[in-house]
Amino acid sequence: xxxxxxxxxxxxxxxxxxxxxxxxxxxxxxxxxxxxxxxxxxxxxxxxxxxxxxxxxxxxxxxxxxxxxxxxxxxxxxxxxxxxxxxxxxxxxxxxxxxx
Amino acid sequence: xxxxxxxxxxxxxxxxxxxxxxxxxxxxxxxxxxxxxxxxxxxxxxxxxxxxxxxxxxxxxxxxxxxxxxxxxxxxxxxxxxxxxxxxxxxxxxxxxxxx
Amino acid sequence: xxxxxxxxxxxxxxxxxxxxxxxxxxxxxxxxxxxxxxxxxxxxxxxxxxxxxxxxxxxxxxxxxxxxxxxxxxxxxxxxxxxxxxxxxxxxxxxxxxxx
Numbered sequence: 001x002x003x004x005x006x007x008x009x010x011x012x013x014x015x016x017x018x019x020x021x022x023x024x025x026x027x028x029x030x031x032x033x034x035x036x037x038x039x040x041x042x043x044x045x046x047x048x049x050x051x052x053x054x055x056x057x058x059x060x061x062x063x064x065x066x067x068x069x070x071x072x073x074x075x076x077x078x079x080x081x082x083x084x085x086x087x088x089x090x091x092x093x094x095x096x097x098x099x100x
Numbered sequence: 101x102x103x104x105x106x107x108x109x110x111x112x113x114x115x116x117x118x119x120x121x122x123x124x125x126x127x128x129x130x131x132x133x134x135x136x137x138x139x140x141x142x143x144x145x146x147x148x149x150x151x152x153x154x155x156x157x158x159x160x161x162x163x164x165x166x167x168x169x170x171x172x173x174x175x176x177x178x179x180x181x182x183x184x185x186x187x188x189x190x191x192x193x194x195x196x197x198x199x200x
Numbered sequence: 201x202x203x204x205x206x207x208x209x210x211x212x213x214x215x216x217x218x219x220x221x222x223x224x225x226x227x228x229x230x231x232x233x234x235x236x237x238x239x240x241x242x243x244x245x246x247x248x249x250x251x252x253x254x255x256x257x258x259x260x261x262x263x264x265x266x267x268x269x270x271x272x273x274x275x276x277x278x279x280x281x282x283x284x285x286x287x288x289x290x291x292x293x294x295x296x297x298x299x300x
Contacts, residue, residue, distance in 0.1 A: 001172040003189055010292075012234055022141075032142030032186070034112055034158060038260075041222075042232030058234060060138075062188065072201040076295055086232070088262065088292040089203055092110075092188040095176055101272040103289055122241075132242030132286070134212055134258060160238075162288065192210075192288040195276055 003093030007068035011059040011075070012040060013085040018057060020079070025061060028070045033061040042086065062094060103193030107168035111159040111175070112140060113185040118157060120179070125161060128170045133161040142186065162194060203293030207268035211259040211275070212240060213285040218257060220279070225261060228270045233261040242286065262294060 013021065018035070025033055040056040063071060068089055075087050113121065118135070125133055140156040163171060168189055175187050213221065218235070225233055240256040263271060268289055275287050 001169050001176065003172070006188070008188065008190070032140065034138040034140045034156065036136065036138045036158070036236065038234040038236045040232065040234045056234065058236070062186070069201050072203070072295060076201065080296060086262070086294070086296060088206070088208065088294040090190060090208070090290060090292050092190050094186070094188040095172060096180060096186060101269050101276065103272070106288070108288065108290070132240065134238040134240045134256065136236065136238040136258070162286070190290060192290050194286070194288040195272060196280060196286060 001095070003095055005065075006092055006094045007063055007065055008090040008092045009059075009061045009063060009068055009071055009087065010090070011061070011085060011087045012038065012042075012056050013059070013079075013083055015055055015057050017079065017083045017085060021059060024071070024074055024079075025059075028063075028067055028074065030061050030063050030067060030071065033059055035059045042084070062092070101195070103195055105165075106192055106194045107163055107165055108190040108192045109159075109161045109163060109168055109171055109187065110190070111161070111185060111187045112138065112156050113159070113179075113183055115155055115157050117179065117183045117185060121159060124171070124174055124179075128163075128167055128174065130161050130163050130167060130171065133159055135159045142184070162192070201295070203295055205265075206292055206294045207263055207265055208290040208292045209259075209261045209263060209268055209271055209287060210290070211261070211285060211287045212238065212242075212256050213259070213279075213283055215255055215257050217279065217283045217285060221259060224271070224274055224279075228263075228267055228274065230261050230263050230267060230271065233259055235259050242284065262292070 038056050038058045138156050138158045238256050238258045
């Protein structure tokens, strides 16, 4: 079975980052994504001397390599200074590459 | 720690694909999977001139490489013509390979 | 965009494993994780002659390679004998490596 090498960008962020993130996905040309709620404990909580749980959203976006670069650049510049957020990238193989 | 190279197949599809997908997992010999609901925006929605959100299920199946090939082939042939669906594959290392 | 090579550890386990797992994450020095509920069918269920669905939690932990080794060792030794659990590891690239 032929698969196409692409990038899965996973972003874990505060729920109020949702609207600007969705706008960013459209701007960079991402053709689709999924989002689901997660509980998270992170280094953010350590600032208060503990590790409180809080509601987050996990976004998963499948994009071509060039779009991944652009998306990560924009996250670093425009989102990380303002939002508690983590982003990582995974190499994947995709069926139906025409959709992305 | 020894891990075993395996494949993680992730499938995002409409909720009504659930029963036939579970049947497929059994047929190809996948020994287990997880499923959870996600919101999705995809190229499917663009056909209507917008990007409406809709309810999807995200399936994650861990299989050996040969089973992954078989599963992806069957998805392409039997599911993609009929269902709005995306599938991708990731290389992973698994503990407890005897379970798969 | 510079990303840092790290490991994503995914653990699917019974809900009552949550408290000891969270304690383990802290012990090995994992700085954060997400958790969300999933339905699972696994080889565990086959022991009863069927594949019943049951409630599980999926944990995702981002750690450096050395911490991943330690975490997987501890899972194998201290958790797998007692809990129905699956763990796998994926190579990822992370922005904001200072958080982990």
